[in-house]
Amino acid sequence: MNKSIKVFAPGSVSNVGCGFDILGFAIDGIGDEMVLSKNDSNKLHIKPIEGYDNLPTEPSKNVAGVAIQALLDDLGSNQGFDIEIKKNIKPGSGIGSSSASAAGAVVAANELLGKPYSREELVNFAMQGEIAASGDAHADNAAPTVLGGFCIVRAYDPLDVIQIESPKDLWCVVIHPQIEIKTKEARKLLSPKVDLKKAIRQWGNVAGLISGLHKSDYNLIGRSLEDHIVEKQRKVLIPEFDNLKQAALEAGALGCSISGSGPSVFALCEGEDKAKAVSSAMNEVFSKTTIPYFIYTSQVSNKGVRILE
Ligand code: ADP
Numbered sequence: 001m002n003k004s005i006k007v008f009a010p011g012s013v014s015n016v017g018c019g020f021d022i023l024g025f026a027i028d029g030i031g032d033e034m035v036l037s038k039n040d041s042n043k044l045h046i047k048p049i050e051g052y053d054n055l056p057t058e059p060s061k062n063v064a065g066v067a068i069q070a071l072l073d074d075l076g077s078n079q080g081f082d083i084e085i086k087k088n089i090k091p092g093s094g095i096g097s098s099s100a101s102a103a104g105a106v107v108a109a110n111e112l113l114g115k116p117y118s119r120e121e122l123v124n125f126a127m128q129g130e131i132a133a134s135g136d137a138h139a140d141n142a143a144p145t146v147l148g149g150f151c152i153v154r155a156y157d158p159l160d161v162i163q164i165e166s167p168k169d170l171w172c173v174v175i176h177p178q179i180e181i182k183t184k185e186a187r188k189l190l191s192p193k194v195d196l197k198k199a200i201r202q203w204g205n206v207a208g209l210i211s212g213l214h215k216s217d218y219n220l221i222g223r224s225l226e227d228h229i230v231e232k233q234r235k236v237l238i239p240e241f242d243n244l245k246q247a248a249l250e251a252g253a254l255g256c257s258i259s260g261s262g263p264s265v266f267a268l269c270e271g272e273d274k275a276k277a278v279s280s281a282m283n284e285v286f287s288k289t290t291i292p293y294f295i296y297t298s299q300v301s302n303k304g305v306r307i308l309e
Pocket of ligand 1: 055056061062063064085090091092093094095096097098099101102132133134181182183184260
């Protein structure tokens with residue numbers, strides 16, 4: 001059995017417009033790289049993190065350590081691991097920075113332990129890692145990062161995740177302004193009450209979006225991507241949100257909304273050409289600001305965490 005393994009853990013978009021807290025998908029354009037090696041110390045050791053050196057390296061505070069510990073506790077193992085993280089996804093980006101580390105860590109550890117768990121079972125452990133990031137064990141980023149494609153988190157008790165393969169021509173553009181919005185803070189903006197009429201439109205959209213994904217009906221996907229509840233409350237945190245959305249839709253995006261709790265904004269598109277046009281339209285809007293930003297354009301990833309070597 002191998003002593004060491006390298007993995008790529010993709011970024012992810014959660015909420016996906018109408019699917020607040022229950023829906024997410026994996027993106028191929030950006031992700032973290034991680035190397036896990038077995039050690040003989042019976043302890044987890046996180047090396048200084050490449051990319052973002054202000055992240056905690058104490059295993060109980062880093063999502064990678066917490067997620068692996070949850071797996072080891074369930075397995076009844078005291079195997080030690082050295083964990084190297086090359087962080088490409090900025091923390092607090094809204095594109096699943098913490099989930100990428102948690103998911104990459106458990107997939108890699110599971111491989112080195114002889115695969116005692118299925119990918120579906122690993123979602124549970126990756127989700128435990130999220131407690132270290134936001135105080136909550138949520139799976140809307142962790143599930144697509146582990147499994148790939150779109151994931152519906154139907155229920156938590158017990159965890160019930162449904163994976164849907166992404167239609168083959170579905171592309172995603174994500175613009176990531178380099179400001180940090182912590183999930184915890186963005187949650188404080190949300191009203192605990194939902195107007196019944198808005199809720200009815202919202203679950204109509206969720207049903208439409210899921211059907212559109214199953215039937216590869218891009219028009220239906222586009223019609224269903226609207227969020228009547230959360231976007232309005234959170235968009236105040238995101239510079240140029242309305243202009244970005246308008247530019248993306250005018251350039252032919254199927255829909256556009258906040259990725260996770262922001263500041264990233266995503267647009268779904270049919271085909272690469274449309275995605276490139278949307279990317280340049282969003283670029284045009286944001287280039288007028290003084291805020292640094294990145295734009296990623298890629299297919300929705302059906303793979304989730306990939307083993308590199
Ligand atoms: P994101 O949606 O980008 O994951 P969150 O606000 O949910 O943003 O998570 C970021 C928080 O998680 C930060 O406070 C960060 O310190 C903490 N964290 C702990 N371990 C990691 C890790 N390995 N990668 C990223 N963030 C981590």
